[in-house]
Amino acid sequence: MFKATGRRSAVLATLMAIGLALTSAATAAAATLHETASAHPASAGRLAIIGGRAATEPYSFMVSFRLQGLPGHHCGGSLIAPDWVVTAAHCKGLMKPGRTQVRVGSLDRGKGGALTSVKRAITHPGYDEPGLSGKPEDDIALVQLDRRVDLEPIRIADDPGRVGEPSRVIGWGMACEDRNNPTCKNGPRQLQELDTVRVHDNRCTFLNRGSELCTGERHGRAASACNGDSGGPQIRRVGGRWELIGATSRDGDDVQDRMDGGAGCSTNPEGEPGVGVWTDVTHYRSWITDTIREHAPAELHS
Incomplete structure (x- = not known):
């Protein structure tokens, strides 16, 4: 994406x-x-x-989003608090509460780390899809996880x-x-x-x-x-x-x-x-x- x-x-x-x-x-x-x-x-x-x-070190804050029913990884994100992730607003269509799988802190997108799901997704109020200019505004979103994970967020x-x-x-x-x-x-x-x-x-x-x-x-x-x-x-x-x-x-x-x-x-x-x-x-x-x-x-x- x-x-x-x-x-x-x-x-x-x-x-x-x-x-x-x-x-x-x-x-x-x-x-x-x-x-x-x-x-x-x-x-x-x-x-x-x-x-x-290939990654040369662990990244405890790295997040992979995957919508159940569709294969593979869709978007990335960064764990900034035990149950909050920052990502791109244009990924919002894939953030389905209870359906989108969230894997945190693994170097392998298919296993390891902490596995949780999306509780809610909040896009920035100024986000605007790209129109004639092709330039989106405020392409940022926050995703709240359905549980806190015991991994170190990134500052x-x-x-x-x-x-x-x-x-x-x-x-x-x-x-x-x-x-x-x-x-x-x-x-x-x-x-x-x-x-x-x-x-x-x-x-x-x-x-x-x-x-x-x-x-x-x-x-x-x-x-x-x-x-x-x-x-x-x-x-x-x-x-x-x-x-x-x-x-x-x-x-x-x-x-x-x-x-x-x-x-x-x-x-x-x-x-x-x-x-x-x-x-x-x-x-x-x-x-x-x-x-x-x-x-x-x-x-x-x-």
Whole structure:
């Protein structure tokens, strides 16, 4: 569900962002990302976030969402409290109370960690499906779990850091960009990671300045998150520990839909290394705090 930008009608955008989210989940947890053909054979055999690697350490806060009745992993998220997860608002169609399976803290999307379900999902009140501009607003949501899990949440950073500072993105999304290849469209079982860096806002198309982060691969290679990585964490080291700065939102430079495969998650329309857009979670700290407090049991308020 790593979303592509593009000039399209509001009706089509809504169908792709909501209706197709459920249909596409049966094959790759894809929502609105453009189709990509096998134009990048070098990445076709990699089992990783495109250009990344298998996770090199445990991530107790990593979350996988899977809607029962549909195969595989759909969206990612970050555990920020014992029973609260932050994810992307465009994943909302998959967040069904009592039906959506939530696995927390495992490197394997199909086993291990703590297994629970969705109690409620709350999208940011400013969230807007992409219309003619192709730019969604406030692509962030909170999911309350149906029970508290005994795993260490990740702290939300005080700020996202400066342009040029290293970060990392994590997920179980598509490993390569040929969606006709089952290895690509089904994604890896093992959690993947990619070392990234904040880049200048002007590298991303239709970026909401101040509330979103434009991000590229750390060494300038063609590598990025892709379908199925939506909502997953962008993290950076602060004082020797990981802290959360972003939630995976969408492609950052696919100006047109390019359904013919002219551009992919890891490349721009010219075939050069691309960039992606992450919601700046630190920007929404007050909304997150207020929302969790509003839905906390009465005894916790005291």
